[in-house]
Amino acid sequence: MTDIDKESLVSEEIAPTQLSMDMTSSKRHASSSRKHRRSRKVNGALHHGDCIKIMNEMKKESVKIIVTSPPYNIKNSTGNGLKDCRGGKWKGAALQQGYDTHADAMRHGEYVQWQRDCLTSMMRVLRQDGAIFYNHKWRVQGGLLQDRHDIVDGFPVRQIIIWQRNGGINFNPGYFLPTYEVIYLIAKPKFKLTPKSNAMGDVWKISQEKNNEHPAPFPIELATRCIESVDDGLVLDPFMGSGSTAIAAELNNREWIGIDISEKYCDMAKDRIAEITGKSF
Numbered sequence: 001m002t003d004i005d006k007e008s009l010v011s012e013e014i015a016p017t018q019l020s021m022d023m024t025s026s027k028r029h030a031s032s033s034r035k036h037r038r039s040r041k042v043n044g045a046l047h048h049g050d051c052i053k054i055m056n057e058m059k060k061e062s063v064k065i066i067v068t069s070p071p072y073n074i075k076n077s078t079g080n081g082l083k084d085c086r087g088g089k090w091k092g093a094a095l096q097q098g099y100d101t102h103a104d105a106m107r108h109g110e111y112v113q114w115q116r117d118c119l120t121s122m123m124r125v126l127r128q129d130g131a132i133f134y135n136h137k138w139r140v141q142g143g144l145l146q147d148r149h150d151i152v153d154g155f156p157v158r159q160i161i162i163w164q165r166n167g168g169i170n171f172n173p174g175y176f177l178p179t180y181e182v183i184y185l186i187a188k189p190k191f192k193l194t195p196k197s198n199a200m201g202d203v204w205k206i207s208q209e210k211n212n213e214h215p216a217p218f219p220i221e222l223a224t225r226c227i228e229s230v231d232d233g234l235v236l237d238p239f240m241g242s243g244s245t246a247i248a249a250e251l252n253n254r255e256w257i258g259i260d261i262s263e264k265y266c267d268m269a270k271d272r273i274a275e276i277t278g279k280s281f
């Protein structure tokens with residue numbers, strides 16, 4: 001269970017804090033926030049726990065931008081990769097064992113409902129001028145395209161961005177090497193991009209992350225593009241993993257909140273954020 005300090009989630013100004021939230025008053029938050037900025041402390045809060053539970057404790061319409069990549073349920077696969085959770089051909093795949101505390105092998109319907117519940121909680125905390133950048137992957141299952149429409153149906157999808165990565169790990173001679181993922185831009189009515197960022201277009205060529213122990217990170221540059229294309233405001237990643245979104249937020253001097261169900265990944269994120277930004281928790 002999370003060590004969440006509810007106050008840190010509902011205050012107007014999210015104070016920098018530690019993994020286990022140990023601050024108890026908004027007065028302390030405000031003064032420590034000022035002090036932390038002077039002393040090169042991080043501009044954000046990392047929460048260990050279930051993202052729906054934590055998001056539902058956050059203040060409504062308080063977040064400007066959500067940049068996130070959920071587990072893809074990749075081990076529930078009919079294909080040759082991680083077939084039927086038995087391993088398939090990707091014996092060496094980073095996600096062979098699933099995540100630290102999440103097996104990534106739910107029944108399809110259960111997974112879709114879970115992701116819809118996550119999106120509903122994200123929409124609740126999103127400002128009227130905010131947007132969600134929801135990274136996912138299309139795949140073919142049983143000969144049919146699984147384009148994730150069942151997850152996003154009814155949510156205000158405004159655009160689909162293609163993230164063109166370099167090659168993956170599927171060297172099957174029957175298939176072209178998969179090299180893209182998608183980012184659903186799900187936007188509330190008043191959302192607008194910052195001037196000129198629409199010139200980036202809707203196909204983003206960004207190499208995958210290297211030297212990261214997390215099994216499924218996205219590149220810091222991907223999160224950076226999302227954040228830089230949106231005006232100032234609180235950044236949230238409910239599936240924070242190794243902290244890529246937090247690092248991008250820090251590098252752009254934005255305040256952020258990150259959530260992950262795995263304590264191990266929270267520790268990993270904490271170390272990585274400190275190492276790359278030079279800031280401490």
Ligand SMILES: C[S@@+](CC[C@H](N)C(=O)[O-])C[C@H]1O[C@@H](n2cnc3c(N)ncnc32)[C@H](O)[C@@H]1O
Nearest residue numbers: 050051071102216217218239241242244260261
């Ligand atoms: C695709 S990874 C995110 C990787 C991240 N974008 C990065 O760059 O490192 C998905 C993450 O969701 C986390 N997760 C799974 N179930 C969760 C839940 N119920 N609440 C919060 N996090 C969860 C996993 O532990 C995993 O780190």
